[in-house]
Amino acid sequence: MSDDLAGRLTVPLDLDGVTDKAGLMDAVARTLALPDWFGRNWDALLDSLSDPSVWPEEAANRGLLLVVTGWRAYADDRPEEWRVAREVLTEAADRTGPLTVALALE
Template sequence: MIPENELVSVLQHPDRAGVYHLPQRSVEAITRAAHELDFPVLRVDLSDCADKGDFLARVAAGLEFPDWFGHNWDALADCLADMAWLPADGYVIILEHAEHFRIAAEADFITALETFDEAAREQAAEGIPLWIFVGLTANGIVHLRTL
């Protein structure tokens, strides 16, 4: 993990944004750095999340998606690519306690990560950093980058 005093600088760079492993001790440091940049920190608790439908419902609530959200992967991609309902210069999304979802529905978990990563690349092309931090135990980080 990057030292806390460097996080603000790192979070400003859209080209570095994307999907990363979230070491549990780093939640508060990332939150402080995001707040210093006036980036909203959107937290989604995935405790006991076992399937795609539950995952999408929790993400929709946690990210305050508009009513038109269609609860499918394409709708998730659309909402993440254009977050006009929550205008900001950058975003930090924290998917907490993702272990159960990864184990119970691994294919959907991987699809979710790919969808978030693609959205981060699209936002980066517009100059907007979109950071997604996923809370997993060490066994699950094979799917994630680390800061």
């Protein structure tokens, strides 16, 4: 593990069984315990992932390593949605130094 990831809170985002955008948004909201006002759209996802104040408290203090698992079926079934999801995850990580997103190879 590189030094810049040391100490971050590692949170698995399990997308097993996710079949559409709504399911993805629900999985992220549940995993990160996002506030009720989370809008469940691409812009809201980007804003939430880019804002450590809405992450779990421990992650807001230490940084967050979000490890995405179970994503291949969703990516295969909804390639355009998955492309947008990857773009959002990438942009959020680029915007927010304490956020790293990793796709688990399965």
